[in-house]
Amino acid sequence: MPRPKVTRAQALAWRLRRQHLLDGAADPDEVVRTLGMLAIFGSDPDLAVRRRLASPGPPGEVQRALGEGRLLRTWARGAVSLMEPATAGRFLVIRAAGRQWARKSWVEFYDLQPDDWPDLREIVRGVVADGPVPPQAVADALARSRRFAHLAPQFAEPNITLLKPFSWQGDIVLGPGLDGPMLLQSPEATRGWRGLPDLAEAGRAAVLDYFAAYGPATRADVHHWLGDGLSAGRSRVERWLDDVTDRLVEVDVDGEKVWHAGDLVDQLLETEPAGRVVLLPGKDAWVFGPGTKHTWVVPPATRQDMTRGVAPIVVDGVVSGTWRVGDDTLHTAWLDEPSATVAKAYDAEVARLSALVGRELTPSG
Template sequence: MRVPEVTRQQALTWRLQRQHLTVGAASVVEVVRTLAAVSVFASDPDLAVRRRLDEPGEPGEVQRALADGRLVRTFSFRGSVQVMAPETAGAYLAVRSAGRQWALRSWVDHYRLEPDDWPELRALVREVVANGPVPPQEIADAVTGTRFDHLAREFAEPNVTLIKPLCWQGDVVLGPDQSVGLTLQSPAAASAWAGIPPLDEAGPQTVLEYVGTYGPCTREHLDHWLGGGLSAGRARLARWWAEVDESLAEVDVDGETRWVLADDLPGLVDVRPESSVVLLPGKDDWVMGPGTKDEWVVPAECRTSMTRGANPVLVDAVVRGTWRLSGGAVEVDAPAAPSDVTAREVERLEALLRTP
């Protein structure tokens, strides 16, 4: 069977549509579910999400979705905090937990906490946060006088390294309001929370979701996202890829072999390349999903600025410069960007940033 051929510009045009950058989404949750996770640190999750909506609404949409439980905030990718959809977050957390970092000898020795001790500690923590959000001090108070007394200081500080495995295993998520400092609550506070599925279900699911959002992609891209991002391990990723092989389709992109979901192949082949200018916040998933080493999206001369979290200017889906706010106005440094299209995108972005 002949492998379908598409151009790189077709592929990137299609990906822009899939990630709601040229075809807007209907809701905040739809955007976050599509992207899997939206970074909080060194980024602007509200801008990243609202730029992808048909009707962007007012600033603060993501915070409102966190407050009413449509989204959750937790430690996941790259050890940092992400905004995630409660319906799908559990699958990524299952992958993040696969490596069982808390069972490493360095962890066991430092925290004086054996792997077999975790179920009892986790149960205690779940009880504390059930009526959250609560500060970590309440967990410190709860462990005081128990056999986990030596961890009271760690929770009181708080030591987020110790809190991360509790997030990965689905015992806690971070409270919705960052302005009051670190708080913890049960993920079940989000009505759509689906729990942590078995790893043999979660792994293949996350592979399919990545290919659906970031395709046409290579195995190396998947290793970056679920391996480097979530520490899944190459052997597991290879096994999961093999398990979903029948759901994937090979495609030739300007002579390079990549993969998409088989169901998406007709749409990709039929897509017509389009010119565009898109302004995004730093650390946006458009860049972080394939990774800053992917020269399809990030040319070598732009890699340093993207790694440092500069705001990217996409010209025909490729990073060609940066932008910044100066006195409330958007200033663009991207000589390759067409002035008329850029002006319209600047106007759009300034409207998104404008408070009522």
Template sequence: MQLRVTRSQALAWRMRRQHLLAGAADPTEVVRTLAAVSVFGSDPDLSVRRRLASPGEPGEVQRALTDGRLVRTFSFRGSVQVMAPETAGAYLALRSAGRQWALRSWVEHYRLAPDEWPDLRAVVREVVASGPVPPQAVADVLAGHQRFAHLAKEFAQPNHTFLKPFAWQGDIVLGPDLFGPLELQSPALAPGWAGVPDLEEAGPRAVLEYVDAYGPTTPGLVDHWLGGGLSAGRKRLERWWREVEGDLVEVDVEGEARWHLASRVDDLGTTRPEPTVVLLPGKDDWVMGPGTQDTWVVPAGHRTSMTRGANPVLVDGVVAGTWRVRADVLEVDAPASAGLAAEATRLRSLLGADLDLRTP
């Protein structure tokens, strides 16, 4: 018999799964669940610490990067994300599947054939092995290399476009300092680094991990996350979905067909919604994972503000407005809600700031 749940149940289950109702033990658990946490246009420390059972002091993400519990690299949407070293490789495998460096425009512009990349990557890996090092260190080595000297300038004046394929193939990650100058290092310096697996192993795994964190969901939302986010390719994603269908169960969410992990469907069925108010930073995974077009989380009237990176106010998991800090004031532009005062107190603690709450 097909499970029937309400949308409120489904979102309550997802909030719990994403550690927004019951906090996780450590930052790695949070990031591993979400797959990746954005750095630019967001506040990764707030995103992660809002999901911890014991948030501690500001700077928890920086501390986790420094000791290798997390890594920072180019992945989703061509930008920089904080990722768990145990799972990052699977997503990087998907991002590198398109072999951008083999495009004719790349070959001609960089004067580098696809079959020359393995040798170049080996040079880069050797330089960053004892990192973090500035990109200039790679440039210095390439400048004395007969075949690759012309590419030294891409590192001397760091060309992020050119650096990305090295990150996608697991040769480099960015240095751990969120706010310092650009540095490069080997991902193997992170104790949990598991490497970049074969694409056909990584693909089904990534699909299941998305359903696990963002379910109940649809193939279209998987395509948004792994296709739009990582350019994995629609045909590949359709094939991987078929391969994992045996691990999924179709559920009825107020008449809409969605899919959930079979191993978690009982938990979904017993979930009971509870009133919640959550203040998250802009570009948080709660919004970006399903995407601003998914009206489950982002009603049409809030889509523009979410796309532009405003900080969302969630009421029962749904974007109901925005918030911002101006001087010593927490300004909340959202309908009055019973849980707002308690959540504002939590935000003050997370930010380490004494803020006056102002509402419409």
């Protein structure tokens, strides 16, 4: 059977639609579930989500969803990520697979053996079950424990490095407030939390979810998402990829061999280039899902800006410049002078952005 052929413009147009950047999703839950993980620090998750809604409400959609337990935020990648509770366990169990807390350096520094963790986790879970609570509440409980009293200062500070494994093992998530002091609570406080699934099951599901949102893609792209991002380990990712090969189809994208979700290939073949300009916040999933080395999306001339978290101007899926708002002025820096067609699409996107931020923005120049 011949390999299906599409152009890169078609592939990126399909991805734009799949990530709700053309038609819009029904609610924030759907957006976050599709994208998997959204960066919080150095980004604007509310703008990232509201730009993807068919009928966005006023600013604060993400905060409202967090307050209602429809989304959660916790450590998965290096920093805090926004996730949908029903699928969050997949990413957390993958991140926990490396058992960082069992390394010799951890054991010696924290005076904490791997077999101490079940008892320690039970104490922590008991405290946050009444959450949201400040980390000091956990410190107070540990101070009363003969075995773990020496760890109380680590929670009182708090030591983020030590908190992360409790997140990865499904014991804690951060409180629902995006602003204010740090609070901890149980993931059970969120709707749809299903606990941590079997690792292999989670890995296979995460691979398929990646192709469904970020395809067509290469195996290297999946390694970036789960290996570099979650420290899953190369052999594990390769095994999960092999396990789901029968659900993937090899596709030719302008001569490059890539893979796509088998049940979505017909959609891909029917997709036409979108002719759309999109203004996204820095560190948006559009860029960070495939990674800043992914030249389909990030030309080399823009990679440094994208790594730093500068907000991108995306034209037909490709980063074509950057933008920022100063007062009510929208300042842009284009790689190349936009064509008349792109300029018209850009004007429409500026109007959309103005509506999202609640004030009229005047483009500079």
